[in-house]
Amino acid sequence: MDLQFSAEDEAFRQELRDWIAANLPQFRGGSGSEDDKLGVLHEGAGDWQRRLKWHRKLHEGGWVGLSWPKEYGGRDATITQQLIYGEETARVNAPMLVNVLGIMLVGPTLIRLGTEEQKKRYIPKILSAEEIWCQGYSEPNAGSDVASLQTRAIEDGDSFVVNGQKIWTSDAHHADWCILLVRTDLDAPKHKGISYILLDMHSPGVTVRPLVQI
Ligand SMILES: Cc1cc2nc3c(=O)[nH]c(=O)nc-3n(C[C@H](O)[C@H](O)[C@H](O)COP(=O)(O)OP(=O)(O)OC[C@H]3O[C@@H](n4cnc5c(N)ncnc54)[C@H](O)[C@@H]3O)c2cc1C
Structure with a gap:
């Protein structure tokens, strides 16, 4: 070799x-x-x-x-x-x-699984950093065991109504968008019924608070 x-x-x-x-x-x-x-x-x-x-x-x-x-x-x-x-x-x-x-998560996921419309809409601004992304998986009671997550998203016409809290969300204070893990089927077993949605961080009702370090 x-x-x-x-x-x-x-x-x-x-x-x-x-x-x-x-x-x-x-x-x-x-x-x-x-x-x-x-x-x-x-x-x-x-x-x-x-x-x-x-x-x-x-x-x-x-x-x-x-x-x-x-x-x-x-x-x-x-x-x-x-x-x-x-x-x-x-x-x-x-x-x-x-x-x-x-760059590490959202772009590659959209390239592999996104619709053509999503690729055209999001990918160029990910590369250029015109839109900053964060990752909303962890919750106060869902860390390593991410399937414990409680944040819900209920479908309402063309959108989802999201309720819940995420934590440890790196760069949330800079972010325009978030890849959010949410529970969309409340009756499904713990490891099912979870969806990956794209959340506009400027939507009404989104609050970002700092986790202050020592
Ligand atoms: C600086 C920083 C940035 C982060 N950024 C993000 C982010 O951008 N987005 C996001 O979603 N999350 C983020 N996280 C969250 C990170 O991914 C979680 O901290 C991680 O999932 C662990 O969860 P937890 O801290 O709740 O710990 P827990 O899951 O509660 O674990 C606590 C302890 O128990 C141990 N443990 C857990 N399960 C088991 C088991 N089954 N068997 C044996 N031991 C176990 C763990 O090893 C650990 O020592 C960030 C965390 C930090 C510190």
Whole structure:
């Protein structure tokens, strides 16, 4: 087995390295590069805006959604190229993207299972971070055992009426949309009757409160 990178992979690495060298310096944090790796968990003043601009610059350069099909704005990158991307961005301690949940979870799910209308509506704005996504699975009494979730959604014409509480929702305070796990069949056994819906975080009745750390 040949474990060397191919000439094509090395060319990909060089292209990315050159792009990073030309574009990253203007996105460095005021306190040096150390804060960049903290990302989501230790967000300080101004970090979000800086990461948002970095995300958009990467998107302009075609470096977001690497593995996604070209027809949906990706690069059709191979797994090795994704690994190289990880190595190169870690090597320079690049800031994190802002729309991590959109890129890691929502986009790939829509590409695999969404309708054409959903793909056209949501995918471009996930890549560009024009719309930020969060993930609403956990609840105060449903963590590892996510099937204990109690949030309900009752169908009402073309929409759902949702009632419940989620917790630990990373980036909820920035989010425009949420992938929400809800109970849509109240009579089904615990591990069934759960649906995955797309919730507009600007809908009436949505309240976002901080979980303040020590
Ligand atoms: C920083 C952070 C960000 C997060 N972001 C999100 C997010 O964006 N969206 C979201 O939906 N959730 C998010 N979560 C929630 C995270 O996924 C949950 O914390 C996780 O599902 C565990 O749930 P819990 O904390 O309620 O712990 P519990 O499930 O109550 O577990 C408590 C303890 O019991 C143990 N335990 C549980 N079940 C068993 C078992 N069957 N056998 C033995 N031991 C068991 C666990 O290992 C743990 O030690 C986030 C959490 C954190 C800390």
